[in-house]
Amino acid sequence: MGHWRGKLAGLWPVVFLVVTLWLVRYLRSAEFGLYEDDLTHIPTAVQMSGSELVSFTIGLFRNLSGQGTPLKLALWYTLAHLGWSLAGLRGLYMLGFVVIAVNLSLFYLLMREVSDQAFAICATLAYVLYSADTTQAFLSHSFILQTSITMLLLALLFFRRGWRSLSYGLMVLALLTYETTFTVFLAAPLLLVPWDKVWRKGALRHALLCGLIFAAVVLVRFAVGENRVGGLALRDAVLLPITHMIAGPLVALGTYAYRPVQALQSMRVDVLLASVFGGLCFTWLLWRVRPGFQATVEDLKAVPSRRTAGWDVPAGERTVRTRFGADLVSRLRLAMVGLVMLVLAYPLTFTVRPYAISGRDTRVHAAGVVGASMVVGSAIVIVIALAEGYRRKTWAVPALGIAMGILAGYGFVIQNDYAAAWSLQRGFWSQLIPLIPDVGEGTVVLVDPSGLQDTRQIGANYWNLPRVLTQLFLFPSTWEAKPRVYRLAEGWQERISTDGGKLRLDEATTLAPPGTYAVVDPSRVIFVRYRDGLLGRVSGEFPPGVGTPLPPPPREGEPPFPHGFLYDLMVLPAEGEPGAGASAN
Numbered sequence: 001m002g003h004w005r006g007k008l009a010g011l012w013p014v015v016f017l018v019v020t021l022w023l024v025r026y027l028r029s030a031e032f033g034l035y036e037d038d039l040t041h042i043p044t045a046v047q048m049s050g051s052e053l054v055s056f057t058i059g060l061f062r063n064l065s066g067q068g069t070p071l072k073l074a075l076w077y078t079l080a081h082l083g084w085s086l087a088g089l090r091g092l093y094m095l096g097f098v099v100i101a102v103n104l105s106l107f108y109l110l111m112r113e114v115s116d117q118a119f120a121i122c123a124t125l126a127y128v129l130y131s132a133d134t135t136q137a138f139l140s141h142s143f144i145l146q147t148s149i150t151m152l153l154l155a156l157l158f159f160r161r162g163w164r165s166l167s168y169g170l171m172v173l174a175l176l177t178y179e180t181t182f183t184v185f186l187a188a189p190l191l192l193v194p195w196d197k198v199w200r201k202g203a204l205r206h207a208l209l210c211g212l213i214f215a216a217v218v219l220v221r222f223a224v225g226e227n228r229v230g231g232l233a234l235r236d237a238v239l240l241p242i243t244h245m246i247a248g249p250l251v252a253l254g255t256y257a258y259r260p261v262q263a264l265q266s267m268r269v270d271v272l273l274a275s276v277f278g279g280l281c282f283t284w285l286l287w288r289v290r291p292g293f294q295a296t297v298e299d300l301k302a303v304p305s306r307r308t309a310g311w312d313v314p315a316g317e318r319t320v321r322t323r324f325g326a327d328l329v330s331r332l333r334l335a336m337v338g339l340v341m342l343v344l345a346y347p348l349t350f351t352v353r354p355y356a357i358s359g360r361d362t363r364v365h366a367a368g369v370v371g372a373s374m375v376v377g378s379a380i381v382i383v384i385a386l387a388e389g390y391r392r393k394t395w396a397v398p399a400l401g402i403a404m405g406i407l408a409g410y411g412f413v414i415q416n417d418y419a420a421a422w423s424l425q426r427g428f429w430s431q432l433i434p435l436i437p438d439v440g441e442g443t444v445v446l447v448d449p450s451g452l453q454d455t456r457q458i459g460a461n462y463w464n465l466p467r468v469l470t471q472l473f474l475f476p477s478t479w480e481a482k483p484r485v486y487r488l489a490e491g492w493q494e495r496i497s498t499d500g501g502k503l504r505l506d507e508a509t510t511l512a513p514p515g516t517y518a519v520v521d522p523s524r525v526i527f528v529r530y531r532d533g534l535l536g537r538v539s540g541e542f543p544p545g546v547g548t549p550l551p552p553p554p555r556e557g558e559p560p561f562p563h564g565f566l567y568d569l570m571v572l573p574a575e576g577e578p579g580a581g582a583s584a585n
Contacts, residue, residue: 024411033422045077046084096142123377132365148178248346260406279405291385338374421460437557442481451530
């Protein structure tokens, strides 16, 4: 009984850090909604029956669908279906949190195996506060990208424990989910010691086997016609990974210093309170950290030294210095392993720039969380050890705690953007729907961008806008051209008209998926814009100065079609209607 009590007592850091994760990333999750890709895939997933979901998953693997990563869509749809079944929109975010909390716990266990509790606590705290990637709460990434990290962490644990077949099998699955974690696994042998001749042979076999696995998956993708693999020129295929492996780690580590600055610049009360509370909590946590050095700087100073030349060092001093040096080297070795893992997080990030620090593109840094956390965790442990030796712990630990606290405050900057983006989307659709009662087959609603508000970390009424209206209403299946809503791009006025008097909706005039690009007749257009903060329908000549006069807007009212899945989530009840003022969450 005492053994198990001791085991449970040793898990208190995990409990503390999981709670921290909830506060920093999910405290406002009741105000989060669906964004960008979520708006397309999650409604489809949650409306599937169990048998439809099974058939869908089998089809993915049979055809190697999903850009050659069939497990990506299988996990996405399965977890979305499960989360919605548990508690609707809240259930989706609860399940997303569980995935990341599992990753946090696995990372702590891995760090506990490669070092002591002090290092595991500091590295996992750095893991929780890692904000180079700001998309952890984005459901699409929670269910895809984060599950790929789960596979990586499990594979690293299994590799260290000697369960090699399981570890390689998991990384095959990771390749079929989200590829960027695979190259991090190349560094798995670095978690083993000693690095002797036998180790070098094993590391070489590991690298060769990983290369064979990767080559096999690439060949299979070619065989099924997945064209992204060969879409790059040879020069780019060589230079991009090198460039990303240099720039990516610098950005990922730099965010630990830059995010606190951004948090302070936000000037929000909740961010300030989170920073203060976090600073107090992390100071308490780091004060309990015992770096585990067998000798401290103070021990070195206490040993009498009568060194007279080169090697003439007293035996006692030599022993203490050897112990201290060995402990310092072990921490630096872990930092070096982390740096290698961080560099290896970027070779396969072809499609996203490595210097992204805001929005969905920060997913480029997602696989770097393991390596960056090891580097920062090592630095924290070394600072605490040196502070103890020089009797400066009363200054150093609060300073570290405050810095980490402000970094936690930045988590609220991200949460605020997610809550604001959902509010902006619901406000937009609630104003737009009464303006388009005459929407019909082939109708195109064009939205002037001048009055639209955006958030930094996630898209609101952005590129996926054309796919939302068909999720709000169930239009007749006989319609060949379903009505769409487009957000116009800046400067659209000069580029939208064709020589034949049509309207060009493409990358030059809209923010929209390529699959929704079209050339349309002006007679099918409804034009809306913001004036004094309210969305209104515009009549008159369109495009201004060169186009066809638009008919006067009809009397406001709702389109006469059954409501779709997203309607109750995104359209707020009008004042006086049942449910007015209630949250759709």
